[in-house]
Amino acid sequence: VKDSPQIVAPEDMIECDDDSDGIEVFDLTEREDDVLASIPVSEWPNYTISYFEDAALTIPIVNPTAYSNISNPQTIFIVVEDQEPTNLCTSQTTLTLVVVDAPTLVPPSELELCDAITLEDGLEPFDLESKTEEITGGDLTISIAYYETQDDADDGTNALTSPYTNTSNPQTIFIRAEDLNTGCVVSQG
Numbered sequence: 001v002k003d004s005p006q007i008v009a010p011e012d013m014i015e016c017d018d019d020s021d022g023i024e025v026f027d028l029t030e031r032e033d034d035v036l037a038s039i040p041v042s043e044w045p046n047y048t049i050s051y052f053e054d055a056a057l058t059i060p061i062v063n064p065t066a067y068s069n070i071s072n073p074q075t076i077f078i079v080v081e082d083q084e085p086t087n088l089c090t091s092q093t094t095l096t097l098v099v100v101d102a103p104t105l106v107p108p109s110e111l112e113l114c115d116a117i118t119l120e121d122g123l124e125p126f127d128l129e130s131k132t133e134e135i136t137g138g139d140l141t142i143s144i145a146y147y148e149t150q151d152d153a154d155d156g157t158n159a160l161t162s163p164y165t166n167t168s169n170p171q172t173i174f175i176r177a178e179d180l181n182t183g184c185v186v187s188q189g
Contacts, residue, residue: 010034016184028064122169153187
């Protein structure tokens with residue numbers, strides 16, 4: 001009796017839905033380290049990993065680095081084969097693919113102040129966080145941060161703090177919203 005590969009069932013793969021269609025592209029190979037975790041790394045080259053759409057293992061996934069799910073959630077079937085010429089045993093496990101919705105945001109009304117500190121300069125300190133509840137619709141599971149540029153919002157760098165004094169009048173401020181439950185992020189101006 002020969003040993004089958006001692007593999008580990010991987011955690012679900014979760015992607016954020018970028019266009020509300022329930023379909024995203026997954027790199028299934030990102031979970032290979034998890035699957036082979038109980039095997040010494042030096043032995044990993046002795047194993048091949050194959051992916052299938054069905055439990056009967058008749059529909060192979062030919063490009064596991066860029067796989068678009070066909071249902072949500074979807075179970076992927078993984079086969080690990082020991083390539084040692086004296087073994088050739090296999091083990092199977094599954095991987096669940098899940099596509100989750102991005103945070104839903106409410107477009108806020110403009111944030112306006114009277115020019116009062118230095119008259120007619122068009123610059124005032126704004127409480128940006130005063131718009132958070134409006135933007136999230138009161139959803140406490142959405143975290144909001146404010147940025148001067150779309151690039152900063154996309155990257156999550158150089159967040160603004162309140163009070164924030166505008167640099168032009170009018171000025172567009174960009175937000176980055178993160179769903180605290182799923183980790184999905186949306187950024188917009």
